[in-house]
Amino acid sequence: MSAPLLSVSQRTRSTPFTPRVEEAGVKSYTVYNHMLLATAFRSIEDDYRHLKRHVQIWDVSCERQVEIRGPDATRLVQLMTPRDLSRATPGRCLYVPLVDEAGGMINDPIALKIAEDRFWLSIADSDVLLWAKGLAFGLGLDVDVTEPGVFPLAVQGPKADALMARVFGDATRSIRFFRFEYLPFRGHPLLVARSGWSKQGGFEIYLDEPALALDLWDALADAGEDLEVGPGCPNAIERIEGGLLSYGNDMSREHNPFECGLEQYCQLDRPTDFIGRAALQRIADLGITRRVMGLRIDGDVLPGRSGPWPVIARGAKVGQVSSAAYSPDLGCGVAFAMLDHDHWDAGASVEVETQEGVRAATVSALPFENGNI
């Protein structure tokens, strides 16, 4: 079937930017952290081409912040992730896999270290707030765990630097990747990070004053007409090309960080303890038996709705596709797939069973780039 309609209610929360998103002609949404997230404005392909050439404004309010604040804040955040944050200073953004006691992925937020005793976890789609609150209560930690009224607005694309400098001044140009600064807007300091869920470069503005939302959107839209600024959203094609895994799509509690290619964020031998350490150590000792890889799928078009397509080699199922899209720039389908050990080498030939027939495919390293097989 074609895309169904979405019933909107209070539970599928609107954001302070929703009026502008709707005026801009949003075509479709998903629901993410109990909140609306646009998925297309013109079409996913048109949005993709625009994102890679110009600059877009994205309402990513659904990246909810879980604030962990208090004397035990560092202890709790460190318990929640295998990543060693001991050298992190305030002003840094850090990608942190969160795992449970079995090593299963709970979420993969960006941790913003606001102060020594205060973190924001900018979360993917699961209620990390409840996990953190449960741990804090059970362990008797001295922290407050809350969801503050913070609504991220992303500015993404190759012209993002130019646009941001016009609205926030040249100070934006010197913000380094995965660092944040506070910059004034209408006299109100806003946390501005060089980050975002694309590989086209850009910023995320963590708006903590909803009354400024429409002004902020308009200021960016008005300043960038000659830059061809437009509305946008995380793009289903660009994010696969760029190797950006989506929690709930490409990984879940059934997967550990090694299977998701996140080894570099796991410091098993660090001095401070964390949840899942014994499990991850055991997995590291034994080695994993599957991992996420890219697939280049032959053909000019993919079935409209991608599914959990089986990956086949020599007649046997050796994995499963989790996300797929046709890439105009690469001229083939691109996909993430969890592949068994003997079939995950880049360059291996496999087949993908879509609902509209079998397609030949080649395993690829991530991210997809013209240089990768």
Added chain:
Amino acid sequence: MSAPLLSVSQRTRSTPFTPRVEEAGVKSYTVYNHMLLATAFRSIEDDYRHLKRHVQIWDVSCERQVEIRGPDATRLVQLMTPRDLSRATPGRCLYVPLVDEAGGMINDPIALKIAEDRFWLSIADSDVLLWAKGLAFGLGLDVDVTEPGVFPLAVQGPKADALMARVFGDATRSIRFFRFEYLPFRGHPLLVARSGWSKQGGFEIYLDEPALALDLWDALADAGEDLEVGPGCPNAIERIEGGLLSYGNDMSREHNPFECGLEQYCQLDRPTDFIGRAALQRIADLGITRRVMGLRIDGDVLPGRSGPWPVIARGAKVGQVSSAAYSPDLGCGVAFAMLDHDHWDAGASVEVETQEGVRAATVSALPFENGNI
């Protein structure tokens, strides 16, 4: 704007019944516990009339089960709810508000007591799994907390008893309200409860064998042609008429159970401890200052998309609407609203500020019935 499109992905999980839901012509979905939930088949009004006269099959797989199992299962479940479960026996369903340490609502599941050391929490839309896992880890409890592969299918409407008896035998007729039995289907025992998220009567079948899903749907559909069985889903009009609050719409962590009219499920003086006890005792001592009530809103039609409409009395805001729909049977709009103390008495006159103008309204007890003001 009219309803937008929904982008479906692996993250917005399909269910074992989705093929039949789509063949039956689902018009719109919401996303609930990271899973698709139908919201209309013909139209919400047509579905409403059909539900109140005949019998419907509902894919409510999104009522995910959080299984809590092990020697400390009862201890953990009792910690999570102010309701006293000490006299609950296996085979019972119990509506249990879950609250945090401040008394805020975390969820309002049905707890199914499967065995002395095993519960299913059939949850509303928040990741109770993470809350329970966090508590269990932090407190060092001897329990397994999992999301088993269980997919509830509801059979709702005045002819539900007749239909169920044809498929599961007359044993269904003797299942009492909020009790469950195991009844065989194709030789596989299925948990069948007399329950469901409507006031029209019926059952929920907790399918734990996805391979039987289409057979189960078809058996019910084929057995009920003369009963006018049809596809359905929780209905936005009927559930408001019936006083069924929706977590995330009509209550959230910002509300305590007393404000939600759930006093009867809070036994503050019970012997076993629970999270939020001190907070709820303090609230009970001081008294609440707002509570959920019904509103009958004048007029033949309501704006297409209901919003967080302010409720006004004598020029001042005294509350806010959380859900609203036009009720054909009551001949007026029906709504839930959180109302301030001085304005919550049934019969009070107020005004509702919709995006399409002000409407006169009258406060009503819940559930709405012809006898209530």
